[in-house]
Amino acid sequence: MEDSKMYRAFTNILSGDPDKAATFYQTLLGLVRHFDSDWFVLLTHPDFPGFEFGILSRDHETVPAACRAVPSGVVLTFVVADLEAVLERATALDARIIETPTLTPYGQMRVLLHDLDGSIVDISSPR
Numbered sequence: 001m002e003d004s005k006m007y008r009a010f011t012n013i014l015s016g017d018p019d020k021a022a023t024f025y026q027t028l029l030g031l032v033r034h035f036d037s038d039w040f041v042l043l044t045h046p047d048f049p050g051f052e053f054g055i056l057s058r059d060h061e062t063v064p065a066a067c068r069a070v071p072s073g074v075v076l077t078f079v080v081a082d083l084e085a086v087l088e089r090a091t092a093l094d095a096r097i098i099e100t101p102t103l104t105p106y107g108q109m110r111v112l113l114h115d116l117d118g119s120i121v122d123i124s125s126p127r
Contacts, residue, residue: 010042010052014063014071015117018055024116025053028089029078058117070118083109083125090123103127 015021022041025031031053035042039057058068080086083101090097090113098120099112110124 008052010054011076012054012056013076013115013117013119014058014068015055016058017116018057021055021116024093024095025055027093028086028095029080071120075112075120075122076115077122077124079108079124079126081125083111083123086123087111095121 013021018039018041019036022031022033022036022043025043026033029045031043031045033041034044034052039060039062041055043053043055045051056063087097087101090111093116095116096114097111098114099110101109101111104110104124107127108124109127110122113121113123115121
């Protein structure tokens with residue numbers, strides 16, 4: 001199916017302040033800025049080739065007005081080596097913790113939090 005060939009896929013979240021949101025994720029997870037403009041930041045991770053995570057300005061013209069509300073129905077999951085270290089950084093960043101470290105039925109420890117713009121973030125770690 002040549003007509004369905006895919007070249008790239010990544011997630012974008014909406015933010016009232018993409019620069020501030022990017023700094024949050026850089027500090028929390030060690031992401032780095034790959035591209036930076038006043039309305040869009042693209043983050044990558046040096047240890048995870050091909051990973052891209054975009055942050056769009058909520059009120060930019062490319063975002064339809066009907067889609068600018070606080071997100072719901074999406075959970076961003078990041079699996080890390082050291083959950084406690086990430087939790088400490090999240091606390092220092094004033095992230096709102098939804099669920100403290102909990103052992104999941106599938107054998108991982110996880111913390112759920114809200115980022116600065118209300119997205120739900122699942123930070124998990126293998127046990």
